Amino acid sequence: MATRISGFLGGRLQLAQDERGHRVGLDAALLAAATPAAVSGLILDLGAGVGAVGLSAALLAPRARIGLVEIAPAAAALARENIRLNRLEERARVFEADFVDAANRRASGLVYEEADVVLTNPPHHAKGRVRASPDPARALAHVAAVPLADWTRAALALLAPGGSFAMIHRAEALAECLAAMGTKLGGVAILPVSPRDGAAATRVLIRGVKGSKAPLSILPPLILHHSDGAYAPLADAILRGLRPAPL
Template sequence: MKDASLDGFLGGRLRLRQSAAGHRSGTEAELLAAATPQHQQGLILDVGAGSGAVGLMAALRAPGAIVGLVEIDPESCALARENVAENALGARATVYQADVLAAKSRRAAGLIDEKAALVLTNPPFHDAGKVRVTPDAAKARAHVASAPLIDWVRACLALLAPGGTFVMIHRADALAECLAAVEGRIGGVSIQPIHTRADAPATRILLAGVKGSKAPLSILKGIVV
């Protein structure tokens, strides 16, 4: 694709084409993908996949799993398909162009509810009206939510099998909203704060839980990046 750069992740094990002007994956994608157990089996879905960074890193971490990259933006889907081919993952990775918020769109793309063993998601972090929105439509879509977070989470959990694991990265100051979105839907919730400095407040959180679990919430040791 024109105006795309080729970047290395995981010490060069993954080569990723990304839009030079649009949303670009980085540390957040690496942290989210690192939540994938190396022994993971079954279907892993990267919801809001962009050019595929999280899902393809997850595929390399868990060689026994298959991966679905779920993305609404056509240009990002095109890049994701290039990245699947670039990394020789065509036998294990599929790109699904779909509006994850719409069940009809998910079904039309070939996604089946309650099939994923693991759902990884980096949803749009910001609410429209609370931030200045970039004129770049694709970049805006990646960063500014078109619907409440609870709707995004419900859609992700619709795709997750009972007993499957959900992992989301989000802003630390949105913790209350994140907990409200998963309340009654997953259990065994863990919160892992992410700090840019050891002496600074967390800027991000990793939230994980199991569909159908009744286990209590836990707060994990923070990560400094």
């Protein structure tokens, strides 16, 4: 596998990635920006790929421990390499596991309700609804092997009561995301992400608290670009790891 090392989060992070596989980008930076900076416990990045979200969270929450949970052996190997590249060996580890399967989850060392924060960017397309890439790694990253409800249920099983859950998904999947979360989360905040002012949202960043009874809120959209294509100031700061997401 040919790999390339490139900067991420404004160059604060170095990531080794498969030159031909799925490449991390905007979604990962936005999801990482939902990390509560004050957290000092365990942050789990579920479906971590090469570790972009979780390792970004390590920079944004410097007292936290990080678990990168990834099922694909090649991606898990790159996640381990990225931990070394960024000198995070004392704070981060990889769980090579199918976290949706309860027995596999336990066997890998993942503990029920241990995480203070769960971050996840699940595959955005259901199996059978789109044509999967012939490349297995790309297909696994983009086409879900399990229903979103099962993915989310397993993710919430790993989150401690009072813990923070964040997910990024396609805007048109919002209803499915909320249905998958059910009644286990409260204080749910929905941040629509729009490519430019006046355009429909293409992504939603969702954050909630396990066991909370607080009401749901829909926030003003995060606008990514000005009309000239340049990043808007807040979006630029988020993508550089300098500002949290306004959740």
